[in-house]
Amino acid sequence: METNVFSVSLAKNPAITINITPGHFTTNNAHTNNYLDVSNLKSNTAIAMDVAQEFAIPYVSNTFVDTIVCMEKMEVIGAYLAQSLSQDGNSVSTGNKIYVVSPISNAYGNLIFPTSVVEWIAGKSVLLLMASISSGRTLSGGIECINYYGGKLVGVSALYLASNVRSDMTIYPLFTSEDIPGYKLYSTNECELCKNGVKLDAIISSEGYTKLQ
Ligand SMILES: [Zn+2]
Numbered sequence: 001m002e003t004n005v006f007s008v009s010l011a012k013n014p015a016i017t018i019n020i021t022p023g024h025f026t027t028n029n030a031h032t033n034n035y036l037d038v039s040n041l042k043s044n045t046a047i048a049m050d051v052a053q054e055f056a057i058p059y060v061s062n063t064f065v066d067t068i069v070c071m072e073k074m075e076v077i078g079a080y081l082a083q084s085l086s087q088d089g090n091s092v093s094t095g096n097k098i099y100v101v102s103p104i105s106n107a108y109g110n111l112i113f114p115t116s117v118v119e120w121i122a123g124k125s126v127l128l129l130m131a132s133i134s135s136g137r138t139l140s141g142g143i144e145c146i147n148y149y150g151g152k153l154v155g156v157s158a159l160y161l162a163s164n165v166r167s168d169m170t171i172y173p174l175f176t177s178e179d180i181p182g183y184k185l186y187s188t189n190e191c192e193l194c195k196n197g198v199k200l201d202a203i204i205s206s207e208g209y210t211k212l213q
Helices: 039-043 045-060 075-087 115-120 137-148
Strands: 006-010 013-026 030-037 067-070 099-101 125-133 152-161 171-176 185-187 202-205 208-211
Touching: 006 171, 013 039, 013 045, 030 202, 039 045, 039 075, 045 075, 045 152, 045 171, 067 075, 075 099, 075 125, 099 115, 125 137, 137 152
Parallel strands: 013 202, 067 099, 067 125, 125 152, 152 171
Antiparallel strands: 006 013, 013 030, 030 185, 202 208
16 A cells, blocks of 8 residues: 555645555544655654744734644644744734643543643633644544633644535645545545445554554
8 A cells, every 4th residue: 555655745835745645544533545644744843843834824913822732743843833923023922921732531532631731721812733634523622622621712723634624713724635636535434445345454543554454
């Protein structure tokens, strides 16, 4: 399945590239025919800084930010975004101390914040950063969690957004499914690949993928 890997780059900054592996993959709630590898964007600090600068653009001039909530291992980008928003001379958040925090899953699989960080959510202006929004379920969980702790969600940014996802929030993605030729996401029961007897290649998680064969 790794023989046909291809990449898609951001037109305005080709250093920002995602690698795409065609195959048959499952997430915890959907199947897809492409695995999108965004780990370089999250972990390569030079690229993460470029990504943060792109993420900052819609917020700089009009969105005050206290806290950045990172899901799906977005903390490195989150830290650079905090720096960008708090230090850019044109930013409405300039000079503000911006906190970067991540929710954790409790024993029941619900997202919670440790008591020690709740003060940075309650009553604060919160940005939500995600790696990949494909079905919208993880996004909903993040928004519910921020609302539960009394945060005021002022924006959502993601490395990737599937075009069919609907949300009350405006989402700012770097890439969408329209950038990826042939991309398909199926609900688990309606997967065309499964119907055609194609075996699953791997399980996708926020850590990467794990091969099944
Ligand atoms: Zn399938």
